[in-house]
Amino acid sequence: MDPHDTLYLRIADTIAASVRTGTLARGDRLPSVRDTARREGVSVATAVQAYRTLEDARLIEARPRSGYYVAARPPRAPEPEPSSPPADAVEVDLGRIGAEIVRLAHDPDHVSFGAACPGEQLFDQDRIRRTLSRTVQRHRGLLAHYSVGPGRIELRRAIARHALGMGCALDPRQVTVTNGCIESITLALRAATRPGDVVALESPTYFGFLQILESLHLRALEIPTHPRTGLSVDALRLAIETQPVRAVLAVPTLSNPLGACMPAGERRRLAQLVAEHDIPLIEDVIYNDLAEHDDKRRAVRAFDTTGHVMVCGSFTKTVAPGIRLGWIDGGRWSDRVQQLKSTTSGGQTAVLELALADLLMQPGHESAYRHLRSTIAARVDEARGLVAGHFPRGTRVTDPPGGFILWAELPAAIDSLRLFEACLAERICVAPGVLFGASGRYRHCVRLGVGGAWDETHRDALRRVGRIAASMLPAAAPRSEAMALT
């Protein structure tokens, strides 16, 4: 990355942090571009670039002949309360609804908020195509070559280099390329547990994790989680001390569905906790590159000194969704992970590995992330506004520092499975909350993914979801249109 590039991003990040911590309040006027340039010792052009980045992310706005101001945010709903799941491990039995959601979420006949995936419009398709075409041309022999083993070293090195951005110094030889993050997590669990074991995880959690546990005959122990600071390390410690927890599975950055990010201190405590009890933390870093601030991108693995953190990632949400490759560094379980991958799934396609390595090493790669983050941030803000304006009174919604998922807690009387079905009848797909826990909690919640296509159809569909939800409230009248200002 060239130094100029780093400079303007550093300045933008500093200002963004001031906004988030409240040092700069909504509506406050920012220092002029010239003042900022002087204070930071950079050129005016660099300061302008920093301000433009913040403007793209809708954090600040220019007012003609007046300067830059911290942007007013759309109407807000309060955030959900921390969760309090049951204290005992349970067998998982989600049935078929998870698979059904995934299918519907990708069905072009539906306006979909069901998926946690970015739309193809958000990526530079030509860059990906050019890179893959070039790789195929250069390595035609590879197409007739049977590949075995943990993956091409070129890609494993690129992944290790990428992980430096999360504060992790990985040994490329310990990295295994997989068929995506889902496979990475499955391998991690298979390497570190046996059927019947207890796995602790966030509550609410990604239903895909619960499906993996179910298929591996593992029991789920849900741990209280805060919508902003994530997994409660204290609650986890208590669980580990009182129950036979054999592994912890967590998404410390932009958890799914809450979008929570654990503070650095908690990450350090988490790394110490699992080391102390000699159990693995399976850390999913799939969303780390979507976090707005560098400090939230820092993985728990960065604090791991004993090899107890197995780190799982992928680039399908951030670089090339259509190149199905993920990775895992299994820490002290790496040998076992590599063996399981090779004996039960085999290697991945080598030309794809080389193409992805090339994409990761290209200059401009970092600014593609920036673009993705700011586009999504603006959209998530808009979607939060629509929820605040059109969902029933009493709805709470998360305010994630990145990513494309919102978690809405509706009034307790609303059954999200019924809401899910009523929405389907209008060709809209949402993910019902009951899927995100192993014990029937979150029945009144929905997860809304807004990473796909986004236009007036989607805004309108989100308003309709709110109206349908309101119509399900037994006594109270639905919120009047007049109140819905957004």
Added chain:
Amino acid sequence: MDPHDTLYLRIADTIAASVRTGTLARGDRLPSVRDTARREGVSVATAVQAYRTLEDARLIEARPRSGYYVAARPPRAPEPEPSSPPADAVEVDLGRIGAEIVRLAHDPDHVSFGAACPGEQLFDQDRIRRTLSRTVQRHRGLLAHYSVGPGRIELRRAIARHALGMGCALDPRQVTVTNGCIESITLALRAATRPGDVVALESPTYFGFLQILESLHLRALEIPTHPRTGLSVDALRLAIETQPVRAVLAVPTLSNPLGACMPAGERRRLAQLVAEHDIPLIEDVIYNDLAEHDDKRRAVRAFDTTGHVMVCGSFTKTVAPGIRLGWIDGGRWSDRVQQLKSTTSGGQTAVLELALADLLMQPGHESAYRHLRSTIAARVDEARGLVAGHFPRGTRVTDPPGGFILWAELPAAIDSLRLFEACLAERICVAPGVLFGASGRYRHCVRLGVGGAWDETHRDALRRVGRIAASMLPAAAPRSEAMALT
């Protein structure tokens, strides 16, 4: 396929069958090209093409000014005896040697007979490259599109069409695309069994199967197998009736390592047996396209009327080794298979799926198989001759009707693990027999894969393996060079 293409192949097959059954003996003179053309009612050009195909396969040879003769075969060793494994199921514990073999078998520093893979020289690399490049150009949007579900319908249709050649009428919607046949078999086992269950399989069997069983905490029950006719259905019936067998895993065509092919009648009985006992047969058809005769290509699934046969395949051994895609039709377990694939591994890369579909539908595809079969057949014949000529007296070796694997049974005094190590010291890799059973049998056997590169280095290395083996015989003198005529 054009009709001319079919005609010459049909004639070649008829003659090949006469040779194999002994109607035409080694050294017999064939009818002249003109006579054959007249008798079959085809042009002389077609008859010439049929003879050329047989010549390429080294089944016949032209003698100047005299005509075509059935080729003399190289010196032969007797075939191994049918196996008699223990009657009880056992936990599998192969240790790390399987993974080590796989690694060494693909290490360019070794002359390798360790793998069961064809070399890249055997494929039309340009055809694969052109097809993939074209697909990437045409479907660039797909590279930014997150793929879910059981695979592109274009590929699943091409697979169903391909399966017609094995006598199977598959429903494309029931086919799931996987990361290769290894993953297909893992999914089949996970869908149909639970940890601790007993799985019956051929003995000897592919060590990769044993590794999968080990990783899934399944117990192996080895079934007696004949080197030519494969799995003993009678022995399997007895096992099923007396033990809690929950699934059968078999390679009815060109089993690994024996290269056995079950006769059609036995296939039918096998399909009936599993239906009767309501357990699945997991049928691996990865080598079916390499069988010399059509009747051996017919899958057990073709005789299945109840959905008890789960069929697993891939094209990495026959079409494009570097495009890591396999498939499974899970019969009555299809839903469960699709769910497991989606929840623990995710979809495959869509552009690869489309490229493979294109490759499978191209004309000329069938003649690429023919070419592969005849090239390999000639080489296997040569390798058998080298074993007969240079391995210790008393060595038995298989005579598989296709494929690139030989299984040699050495004198009982020879420990193939020691042989493996002694060969490694000379940078030669063979697969020691002890890997191919769950109970320490086959210690005196080796599997020799001759699908990779093949030149004088390889011939010489095979002779050296024989000499090293002979030097391990305690008392007897090594076979003299004078006896080694090949």
